Amino acid sequence: MKRIRLEELPLMTSPRGPKVRKVYSSDDVAVANVVLEPGQVLPSHKTPVDVLFYVHSGSGYVVIGDERIEAAAGDIVPSPKMMPHGLIANDDSGFSVLVIKTPNPDARKCCGDAPKCCN
DSSP states (O other): OOOOOGGSSOOOOOOTTTTEEEEOOOOOOEEEEEOOTOEEEEEEOOOOSEEEEEEEEEEEEETTTEEEEETTTEEEEEEOOOOOOOEEEOOTEHHHHEEESSSSSTSSSOEEEEOOOOO
């Protein structure tokens, strides 16, 4: 077993704008840490799997469909697959969120004749 320390993982800028840390990946789950600056937005988008948003620090909004859910450190907000979702940091606070996708959408990509292809 190993311990993962978020602050030791490299931050990269995602194509959608915010900084992101890749935290963990297996066939069953993918975990990323999205870090928004005060007032920053992660635009709404869809994923083909269920997503849980766990607020690590700060406060802001998790947008699920047409609903804006206010969230702060310690809160968890679920989002069903194919539902548009995004993040908005409050103007006076950063917003660090663990994004947990299950199953891992990258592990579900079709792979020729291998038995693990997506449905």
